[in-house]
Amino acid sequence: MTTLSAPAGNPAALDESVRQYLVTERALERAASDIASSIAEGSGRAIEAASNRSGKAQSALAQAHGRYQGARAALQDYSVELHRFHADANAAIRDEEAAQAHLHWAQYQLDHAEQQLRVASMNPNDPYTTEEWRHAHLVARNAVDHAQQASADAHTEYAAALSRLDSAAHSTMRRIVAAFEGTNDGWRDYANEAINAFTHLLDDLAEWAISFLQEVLTLVAQAVAIFLVAVLVAAAVIAFAIVLVQLLVILAAVVAAIVVLAIVALVAVLAELMLLFSVGARALLTANTLGLKGLDRIRFVVNALEAACPPLALFILSRIENELSKPVPDVREIDPSTLTADKVKALGALDTDAPEDVADLLEWAGIVDDVGGDAQAVVDVARIVDEQGDVSWIVTLPSTEDWVLGGDKGAPNDLDADLMLILYPELRCQYEEAVLKAMGQAGIPQGDPVVLAGWSLGGIMGGSLIESHAGGYNYAGLVCAGSPIDHLAISPNIPVLQVKHMLDPVHRADMIDDVPDTAHHLSVWDGPRSDGASTDIKTGNLMGHKNTDYVDTLQDHLRYNATNGGPDLNSDFAVVLPVDDPTTPEHVVVEHTQYAFSE
Incomplete structure (x- = not known):
């Protein structure tokens, strides 16, 4: 059903037109009264001739007054109907908007x-x-039907208001035509109009002669003014050119200084x-020589980098301190009414x-990223019951959505979580605490198998939970x-x-x-390292x-392996x-529940 459009017409403008008609009508009444009073007293042939002419003038004014009075009365009644139409139409539009909102929720x-x-x-x-x-x-079906009926009723009310306005418009036009036809004198009107036109022509010729002389003098004055302005403009242009040259010299010096500073800064950054x-590279070589592996090797190299670049050490320390200073987020089931239409879809x-x-598990990881964004983290918990009644779970984890460099947003799956989980x-971190709370709220038992899925930070989170046996759950696998x-x-x-992708660092x-791959730990690649599966x-x-x-x-590997x-x-x-x-x-049976949390 199409949306109702705003009502046409301008009641305020029509009211102003009616007011102007009323002003003109009253002016005609006063003119007729003034003519009558001006010859009410006195005698003589001149007075008698004036009286005859004034009688004709009064008759013409009375006819004009009749036209204006009839038109003004018709327009005034139409204005009332237009105001009524706007009130009824706007009420119908409000009812239709409310019905559509209720229909969406229902x-x-x-x-x-x-x-x-x-x-x-x-x-x-x-x-x-x-x-x-x-x-x-x-109940929901009844609510949908009620909302649809309310929307249809609003359209019906709008159409009825429009029909009433259309009838009023036709009636107004008939009344205006009748007012003019009822006061039309036929050939006498045309004769009077011809005489008046000739009189006006003489007046116009006199006015033209006077205005012609005025325009000639005005043109002469304008020519003199243009000459003086041209002289002033020329002087201003010369002065502006002098100032512009000076500014260009200054600008060139500033640009040169900026270029030099940019080159120096670029050289400094490249050198750093x-x-x-x-x-x-040296720290990694030393770590390998010392036989350091895993977390020890990562920390050894990062400590060396921090020693060489104190600002890097300060940045990492500040992010870790910021992460540790925040409480565990409040975890709740996601409320679809707080999401945009594309996220609800x-x-x-x-x-x-x-x-x-x-x-499919990796595809779900992209969906929870899109739904959460940088405002909140969204975790999907899927409960799966097979045909024998055995229960298993899939927990889908979001990736990094907030890089904090432009200001810390609401999502706890941010750069701080990356630093905490790796170093x-x-x-x-807040992200890990909230994920465990979501799994607890979902009611995952200790013995049911749980598979974790995520990409980028989501995969790091899943691997960390499995390595530390966090929450005591029966972790049955990781897809990342x-x-x-x-x-x-x-x-x-x-x-x-x-x-893994070849270009992705x-x-x-x-x-x-x-x-090396093992029996249950497998890596699949793109390009030449895919062994023909994903060329x-x-x-x-x-960077992929x-x-x-x-x-x-x-998906390339799944298809290739199935075929070959x-x-x-x-x-x-x-x-x-x-x-x-x-x-x-x-x-x-597969049941999904999404949980959301913010810093």
Whole structure:
């Protein structure tokens, strides 16, 4: 149903026109009265002739007065109808807007109730829940119908108001035509108009002669003024040119100074970068010589870089202090009414999605990034029940959404969390504390298998939780991309699937470029390192560090392996990828719940 448009017409302008008609009408009355009073007294042939002429003038004024009075009365009545139309139309528009807002919310409630009813219907052992959602579905449907009817009623009221205004317009035009036709004298009017036109012509000729002389004198004065202005402008231009030359000289000197300073600054930055590169390379070589590995090697190299660049040390220290000074975020189920329409649509697609392969898990990581943004972190917890009733869980973690350099935003999945998880994993950051709270609120039992998924920071978060056995959960695997986790001591019995890109330096942030695959720890690449599975080198965001690129790379490997008999990358994660058997009445059930939290 189309949206009602704002009512046309300008009541205020019409009121002003009616007022002008009334002023003219009263002026005609006064003119007729003045003519009558001017000859009321006196006698003689001159007075008699004037009286005859004044009688004709009075008659003409009376006819004109009749026209104005009839037109003014008709327009005045139409003005009342126009005001009424605007009031009724605006009321209908407000009713329609309110109905559309209620319809939007009611439709969301209806969709949600339909989804929950489908889920509840799959559990015949809980008829009470099914009946509750069936009632909720009926209530939501009634609300949708009521909102649609209210919107239709608003359109009907608007159309009725417009019809009344149209009828009033036709009536007004008929009254105006009747007023003019009723006071029209035919050929006598035309004769009077001809005489008046001739009189006006004589007056116009006299006025033209006077104005012609005035215009000639005005042109002469303007010519003199233009000459004087030209002289002044020429002088101003010369003075401006002198000032401009001086400013250009000053500007050239300033530009030269800026260029020199920029070159000096650039040289200083390049020198500092070269120094840091040299220090980092030597520190890495020394760490390898000393046999340092994992976190010890990372800290050794970073400490060397901080010693060579004190501002870097100050920055890292300030970010760690800022992170530790903040309380654990408040975790809550996400409220769709606080999100934009595109984010609500993304959540709707996520809520109805059941994982078919490991690429779906990486795709979910991109969705929680889009929904949360830099204002808040969003974690998706999916509860999966297979046909035998066994329960498993997928926890999808967001990546870095706030780089804090332009000011610290609300999302705790920020640069501070990156620094804490890589350099000081023994100190829990806000992001980690909130994720564990979300898993607790979701009711994940200690014994159920849990697979973590995320890319970039999300993969680091998942690897850190598994390495430290955080929360005591039964971690059953990690699917990640572009995440530096090779330094983590993750049990070889826990499946880990990493997607890496040749140009992406992020997964090399732990200073490890390649590690041999094991039975359950696998890495898949793009380009030449993909062994023909994904021949294109990914360049999203210039270096391939992009979620959709990583999803494409993993999908390339899944297709290639299925066609060429390669390893089944889904097999280690079959616990969360159950297949529906069409020969049985049971079905796989997937329930998504999203949790949001901010700093």
